[in-house]
Amino acid sequence: MPITGADGEDGNSSEKITTGIVWDMQPCYTWSPDSNYLVARKHFTSRRSLGAGEMWMYHRSAIDANAMSGVQLTKRPNDQKDVNEPIYSPDGRYLYYSQDATPGDAFEYDKDSNKQIYVVKRLDLKTGETENYITGPGGACRPVPAPDGKSIAFVRRVGAKTGLHVLDVESGAIRLVYDELETDTQEAWAIHGVYPSYAWMPDGESVIVWAKRKIRRISIADGEDEVIPFHIVDQREMRRPVRFPVDVAPENFPVKMLRWVQVSPTGNQVVFQTFGALVCS
Numbered sequence: 001m002p003i004t005g006a007d008g009e010d011g012n013s014s015e016k017i018t019t020g021i022v023w024d025m026q027p028c029y030t031w032s033p034d035s036n037y038l039v040a041r042k043h044f045t046s047r048r049s050l051g052a053g054e055m056w057m058y059h060r061s062a063i064d065a066n067a068m069s070g071v072q073l074t075k076r077p078n079d080q081k082d083v084n085e086p087i088y089s090p091d092g093r094y095l096y097y098s099q100d101a102t103p104g105d106a107f108e109y110d111k112d113s114n115k116q117i118y119v120v121k122r123l124d125l126k127t128g129e130t131e132n133y134i135t136g137p138g139g140a141c142r143p144v145p146a147p148d149g150k151s152i153a154f155v156r157r158v159g160a161k162t163g164l165h166v167l168d169v170e171s172g173a174i175r176l177v178y179d180e181l182e183t184d185t186q187e188a189w190a191i192h193g194v195y196p197s198y199a200w201m202p203d204g205e206s207v208i209v210w211a212k213r214k215i216r217r218i219s220i221a222d223g224e225d226e227v228i229p230f231h232i233v234d235q236r237e238m239r240r241p242v243r244f245p246v247d248v249a250p251e252n253f254p255v256k257m258l259r260w261v262q263v264s265p266t267g268n269q270v271v272f273q274t275f276g277a278l279v280c281s
Helices: none
Strands: 004-006 014-016 029-031 037-044 052-059 083-088 094-100 118-124 130-134 141-145 151-158 161-168 174-178 206-211 214-219 225-227 259-263 270-274 277-280
Touching (some): 029 083, 118 141
Antiparallel strands (some): 004 014, 037 052, 118 130, 151 161, 214 225, 259 270, 270 277
């Protein structure tokens, strides 16, 4: 599915601006603050189906094949460690994203979440330098800068709980705000994002996030949560399922598998095992 952008003031028309991208079910792209660029995660597969990703930048007004191919911002370290959740800093200078930083080149299913699985990286779009920006026990993923750029919210595992944390950009101090998020997917192959997207309110006082099976407003000051109610008006067509009658426990039924068949010395009988019993026939 290609990214599209409105090319008319009424927003009713769209234009393809990318080529050669394998997209995910969860959006893994972000607008630059000036609305001129998109950074998207381009996905690659190898001998293991879920593969890895890279960050590429596209201009919204790309009109030829060369521009649609984009500009590569990051390079995948191998074919099995994924990268996702890109987001710009409010001033447009930095790109934050999450990446599996576990050792080795092969994906493993038995990673220890008490240590560090994912880290938040920061790419300086002016100098091209990349650094591990948020690290530590429990990992770090789904970075979301505050509107003023002074804080960055992110997700980290704390023991068995997934918590919303906030990093103070100036001091580097990290504070746990809320520890009742849904469980993140750091141990899994999180190509659709390690945690669902969330957003700051414009005043920077709270975050809107999915937690405890509801959409909630989390106060950054004290971690108090408030449910945001919503309902969906939808219509579905219901059809009668196809069903066939099945006799679950019949008195007699044909045996289709015989085990350890032995023919009698006279040759006129055989004995075999089936369903845990010896049968002579």
